[in-house]
Amino acid sequence: MAHNETAVQTSARRRTVLRGLGAGILAATGAGTASSVAAQSNDITVHDIRESPDATLPVVDELLVFAHGWMGSSAGPDQAATLADVLAAAGYEADETVAFVYDASTPDPDAVLEDAADAGAALADLVQTAVDEGVESIRLVGHSLGGRVVLETLATLEEGYVVDTVAPLGIAADGSMVTAGGHWYDGIANRAGEVRNYHSENDDVIQPDFGNGDDTALGAEGAPDAAATPETYTDVDVTDAVEDHGAYMSSxxxxxxxATAMTDDEGPPPIGDSASAPTDPNGDGLYTDITGDGETTHDDVETLLANLEDDAVETNTEYFDFADNGTVGFSDVLALMRGI
Incomplete structure (x- = not known):
């Protein structure tokens, strides 16, 4: 099939930027050092397309594939295992987790973007074969340059193939690439059930290097215009939870x-007379925005207090256990109030 490739900027600025990005990634992730998958509690399948270009992905019901970043070929399996552990603790376990390893070692700043595009095309072929062979759900997660790989996968998939969940983590890209007219827009709109872009303003590897003028650094700030992104796309700001470029996988x-997104957990229903369902503003699994108006205020405290004995609260303990004691009661109201 025909493979699309990401347009590569050849300006002197981008060359300088990407060289700086490579150095920053090495410092932030420790990439380039030997890794040991056995040190992690989850078993990881390493799929290295450099060594086995004709191999296929495992055929299981639920498959998670992790793509590493620039200079991260050796660190990728450990990063995949760390992410799998974190997701398991949050309630999601794939039948098999694959560390997708590709050539990301070139020091040339133009060639590395082409390598990511090529890797995305290769992963698209693997995804299509996996679906044809019976894999029911595929989740793609990519860190840094790997974020480009998984979005390029969507851009390259043939019509009729859809990836259930795609999650770039601190992606090295300009925000305009996911908005209307951007390179990845159509793939996100037509080849993904959901794309969740995790970005952190603390990401000082991505922040200085992408986004100019009205554009943004996608991995640090999200898209420049949320209204111009596909309906299947969501920016998730994890600034409060991710302190640097290497911290996404362990957050x-x-x-x-x-995990909540991948297990189709839609959260609790509206509480009391609230018109909207509660929301989880910072992605920690606790729904502090009780009234669903987009912010946590004293109105939320009052609403929770007035509805402690309602079924919507009592049957959704895990969402409102702000005191972390396994139940929902007055202590949770106090904990919510203290957090405002």
Missing amino acids: SALGQDL
């Missing part, structure tokens, strides 16, 4: 949000 708050 429990990020893991909780992603």
Whole structure:
């Protein structure tokens, strides 16, 4: 099939930027050092397309594939295992987790973007074969340059194939690439059940290097215009939970949000007379916005207090256990109030 490739900017600025990005990624993730999958509690299948280009993905009902970043070929399996552990703690366990390893070692700033595009095309072929062979659900997660890989996968998939969940983590890209007219827009709109882009303003590897003028650094700030993104796309701000470029995979708050999305957990219903269902503003699994108006205020405290004995609260303890004691009661009202 025909494979689309990401347009590569060749300006002197981008060359300088990407060289700086490579150095920053090495410092942030420790990439390039030997890794040991056995050190993690989850068993990880390593799929290295450099060594086995004709191999296929495992055929299981629920498949999670993780794509590493620039200079991260050796660190990728450990990162995949860390993410799998965090997701398992949050309630999501794939039947098999695959560390997708590709050539990301070139020091050339133009070639590395082409390598990511090629890797995305290769992963698209693997996804299509996996679906044809009976895999029911496929989730793709990519860190940094790997975020480009998983979005390029969507851009390359043939008509009729859909990836259930795609999650870039601190993606190295401009925000305009996911908005109307952007390179990845159509793939996100037509080839994904849901795309959740996790970004952190603390990501000082991505922040200085992408986004100019009206554009944004997608992995640090999200898309420049939420209204111009596909309906299947959501920016998830994890600034409060991710302190640097290498911390995405180990973030429990990020893991909780992603696990919830992948297990189709829609959260609690509206509480009391509220017109909207509660929301989880920071992705930690606790629905502090009780009234569903987009912010946590004293109105939420009063609403929770007035409805402690309602079925909507009593049957959804895990969402309102702000005191972390396994139940929902007055202590949770106090904990919610203290957090405002």
